[in-house]
Amino acid sequence: MAGSRESLNRFYVLIGAVLVVGVGALVWMSSRPEGPTSVPVATAIQPADTAGFAGYALGPESAPVTIVEFADYQCPACQSFEMVEFPYVRERLVQSGRVRFVYKDFPLNQHQWSRLASHAAACANDQGKFWELHEAIYRTQPEWSVARNAGARFRELAQQAGVDLAAYDACMSSLRYAGRISAMAAEGIRLGVGSTPTFLIGNRLYTGVQSYDRLRALVDSLSPAAPTP
Amino acid sequence: MTLRMGAALVALAGVLVSAYLWLYKVGVIGTLACGSGGCETVQLSPYSRFLGIEVALIGLLGYVGLLGLALLSLQPRFAAARWPVTALAVLSGAGLVFTLYLKYLELFVIGAICRWCVVSAVLIALFFLISLLEYRRVRRVTA
Numbered sequence: 001m002a003g004s005r006e007s008l009n010r011f012y013v014l015i016g017a018v019l020v021v022g023v024g025a026l027v028w029m030s031s032r033p034e035g036p037t038s039v040p041v042a043t044a045i046q047p048a049d050t051a052g053f054a055g056y057a058l059g060p061e062s063a064p065v066t067i068v069e070f071a072d073y074q075c076p077a078c079q080s081f082e083m084v085e086f087p088y089v090r091e092r093l094v095q096s097g098r099v100r101f102v103y104k105d106f107p108l109n110q111h112q113w114s115r116l117a118s119h120a121a122a123c124a125n126d127q128g129k130f131w132e133l134h135e136a137i138y139r140t141q142p143e144w145s146v147a148r149n150a151g152a153r154f155r156e157l158a159q160q161a162g163v164d165l166a167a168y169d170a171c172m173s174s175l176r177y178a179g180r181i182s183a184m185a186a187e188g189i190r191l192g193v194g195s196t197p198t199f200l201i202g203n204r205l206y207t208g209v210q211s212y213d214r215l216r217a218l219v220d221s222l223s224p225a226a227p228t229p
Numbered sequence: 230m231t232l233r234m235g236a237a238l239v240a241l242a243g244v245l246v247s248a249y250l251w252l253y254k255v256g257v258i259g260t261l262a263c264g265s266g267g268c269e270t271v272q273l274s275p276y277s278r279f280l281g282i283e284v285a286l287i288g289l290l291g292y293v294g295l296l297g298l299a300l301l302s303l304q305p306r307f308a309a310a311r312w313p314v315t316a317l318a319v320l321s322g323a324g325l326v327f328t329l330y331l332k333y334l335e336l337f338v339i340g341a342i343c344r345w346c347v348v349s350a351v352l353i354a355l356f357f358l359i360s361l362l363e364y365r366r367v368r369r370v371t372a
Contacts, residue, residue: 008303011234015241015300022245029249030257148257160270 039115039178045186049179055102056121056130058090063100064223067093067215068200070106070188073117073137074145075196081209082138088212099219103134104184106196113150118181120154123171124163132161232363236317236356237299243292243352250345251285263344270341276334284331288349291324295356314367317360324353 071078093099107114117137124133136157144150199206252258261268302313328350
């Protein structure tokens with residue numbers, strides 16, 4: 001039964017009021033601050049930024065070969081390496097003790113969220129969850145790279161990775177690792193890194209995604225004693 | 230308040246809930262007030278898209294359609310017309326079936342429950358129920 005004109009008008013007022021309140025709530029939620037949305041590029045690098053830090057490392061220091069990867073979280077090629085090749089590298093080269101794998105940030109300035117992703121991973125590292133968040137950030141790259149506030153996504157991924165959010169939020173707000181990220185990028189530039197991913201193996205740079213087979217062959221050539229399957 | 234008005238209000242609630250999920254999905258809203266973390270798991274899963282389209286967007290468009298139709302059905306000239314209520318019942322029935330499929334995915338494939346998706350499921354079920362009651366009423370009146 002359609003109501004009378006008067007009750008219909010009252011209903012339209014009700015619908016309008018609900019709509020205004022609802023849209024207002026959505027606008028308020030979309031404008032809430034969600035922590036830092038960027039990490040400054042031009043950060044003065046202090047000695048403390050890199051003191052006792054030589055990259056995010058996996059594998060024993062005594063490993064005969066060290067692979068250093070300079071990468072950018074928002075770079076699709078880096079994601080390809082992380083998702084396709086790195087699991088084999090980790091399982092067959094790192095866990096066997098033949099390789100020490102070191103990840104270093106090399107955020108490219110054309111990527112809006114790279115430094116923020118690097119900073120999120122650095123904050124997770126404070127809680128021993130670097131590799132968990134590192135993997136999650138790369139895995140969800142297609143999602144957050146087009147987001148308007150990727151920082152909120154990183155926070156959720158951190159939560160899912162088991163990171164304590166209170167400490168994470170404090171770390172992110174402080175931007176305490178901005179200098180360290182810049183230091184890693186500066187180191188890459190000094191070494192001749194110009195694109196991502198770039199791998200430093202021995203004293204040579206290898207640019208672009210390196211397959212597991214290629215890396216294994218390189219490792220075998222540098223430490224031929226125990227060839228890897 | 231008539232059943233049709235109730236249907237319009239439920240559809241409006243659905244518009245707001247699905248808009249909330251869609252704005253989150255496209256990154257306009259940073260975090261979902263979910264409590265369990267299940268919302269993010271569901272929203273970031275591959276199943277948050279259906280045929281390449283965001284499920285939240287499908288929900289938003291669906292609810293907007295239902296809201297428009299429900300408001301149209303309120304016009305006095307459609308008071309005794311069957312087609313608006315038939316359309317409401319058919320469209321919301323299709324929405325309910327799609328929602329049940331999504332609930333199956335959440336429970337048995339993704340393994341996480343998104344509370345806002347549950348709210349949306351309750352709303353579409355309620356809308357379907359209201360449209361069935363209204364359909365029965367109109368049939369009785371016009372018989």
